[in-house]
Amino acid sequence: MxxxxxxxxxxxxxxxxxxxxxxxxxxxxxxxxxxxxxxxxxxxxxxxxxxxxxxxxxxxxxxxxxxxxxxxxxxxxxxxxxxxxxxxxxxxxxxxxxxxxxxxxxxxxxxxxxxxxxxxxxxxxxxxxxxxxxxxxxxxxxxxxxxxxxxxxxxxxxxxxxxxxxxxxxxxxxxxxxxxxxxxxxxxxxxxxxxxxxxxxxxxxxxxxxxxxxxxxxxxxxxxxxxxxxxxxxxxxxxxxxxxxxxxxxxxxxxxxxxxxxxxxxxxxxxxxxxxxxxxxxxxxxxxxxxxPARKLVGLEMVDRGIGRDGYPVLSLAGEKIGEVTSGSPAPFLKKNIALAYVPVAYAEIGTEVAVEVRGVGVKAKVVPTPFYKRPKPTPAVTAPLS
Incomplete structure (x- = not known):
């Protein structure tokens, strides 16, 4: 060959x-x-x-x-x-x-x-x-x-x-x-x-x-x-x-x-x-x-200790595979472990609890609003009142 x-x-x-x-x-x-x-x-x-x-x-x-x-x-x-x-x-x-x-x-x-x-x-x-x-x-x-x-x-x-x-x-x-x-x-x-x-x-x-x-x-x-x-x-x-x-x-x-x-x-x-x-x-x-659509992209925040990495399965709390992490890592500024994942629409509601399979173990996570981080709005200049 x-x-x-x-x-x-x-x-x-x-x-x-x-x-x-x-x-x-x-x-x-x-x-x-x-x-x-x-x-x-x-x-x-x-x-x-x-x-x-x-x-x-x-x-x-x-x-x-x-x-x-x-x-x-x-x-x-x-x-x-x-x-x-x-x-x-x-x-x-x-x-x-x-x-x-x-x-x-x-x-x-x-x-x-x-x-x-x-x-x-x-x-x-x-x-x-x-x-x-x-x-x-x-x-x-x-x-x-x-x-x-x-x-x-x-x-x-x-x-x-x-x-x-x-x-x-x-x-x-x-x-x-x-x-x-x-x-x-x-x-x-x-x-x-x-x-x-x-x-x-x-x-x-x-x-x-x-x-x-x-x-x-x-x-x-x-x-x-x-x-x-x-x-x-x-x-x-x-x-x-x-x-x-x-x-x-x-x-x-x-x-x-x-x-x-x-x-x-x-x-x-x-x-x-x-x-x-x-x-x-x-x-x-x-x-x-x-x-x-039948599925949606959602934001996940890990509740229990563990990092949901790219490609990791997303599970229902009953242990059934329902989706997959597309991107996941620790968030350095937010100091949390976060991920984006596709899940069925029924699991896409904010606050829904799911699990991410990390090295064979289901680690609890919850659906949260995205973006995870929003840039702070600039503080308007304050002018001193006329005396």
Missing amino acids: TEVATPPLRKTALNATHQAHKARMVDFGGWDMPVQYRGLIEEHMAVRTSVGIFDVSHMGDIQLRGPNSLAAVQKLLMNDASKLQVGQAHYSAMLYPNGTFVDDVVLHKLGENDYLIVINAGTREKDVEWVRQMIGSMSGVHVMDVSDYYTQIAIQGPKAKDTLQKLTGVDLAPIKNYWFTWGTVCGCHNTLIARTGYTGEDGFEIYVPSDEPTSARVWGEVLAAGEEFGIMPCGLGARNTLRLESAMALYGHEISDSINVFEAGLGRYCKLDKSSDFVGREALLKVQAESG
Whole structure:
């Protein structure tokens, strides 16, 4: 039998920088990525309380341009892009005809006939192929895979704005959540500066040229700017625990080609009533008409001692298997053991007690509201009364 050679791991332009800073590297979807630097808990807490920096250049980017680009986006994605203004982004997804997920995405409206779709790292090639298959033959739209054009750096946490503001003349304060602009950052002109992220905190994602010297220089300048706030470089481990505390879906866990939009609890982003049809709409209308999904994604908090890990069975208190954990771990900021899991609708009510099978033993858990963590609202400035 001929052995199939394993392709070499792909590397971002910051790979040598991660190696030089002694990051622990892992294979993530075919990419050689840092899982942690000083430690997952320290990195997680830095983002929750101050600021952290992530290399997210492994994410993919597809640009659609031309007079029919809006029509193409509307066919391809479930949210209603006609509502977006130039400089605005929103969460959406590409669906299969049966209403399950090709991938979840963030769509940016760069111009009246210009859109950028940010896709997941592990599904890059599949996603690009799907986009070309669905809309490649449409006239008036040009599809371009620009994934390797950018180094994407995420600066996240309560001190993210103060850190990035040192490096740009753009006033960051007026940029609202899920809006973006362009400006010079660290000497890089026309940098896309987006107030987006995957941590549940305030923060920004910047897109700079993907050559290694520029990428390494910008990374270093961000770290220097955040030094007074105790900035930490962060790996995928903290990125995962941060997004889990905030109950954000991860492809291959909470969403996949076997899970539909309503099961995943993402119906609020799916605009079945938008004026244009989209791939998967018909199947979802049918699910909706048939009294909804049979199972639901819920948040679980472990009541008894034990950690519900990814893939662990969820049991009724009588010991019957009723579902499965999709993501689970200790929550460093909340200091609890939490999980996301699919269970039958009958078990999805807040307060319902279930068990998670941990090493052959049923450990009691309860269904709780999500997100587990909500970012505190900023305290309004108090002005002293006139005397």
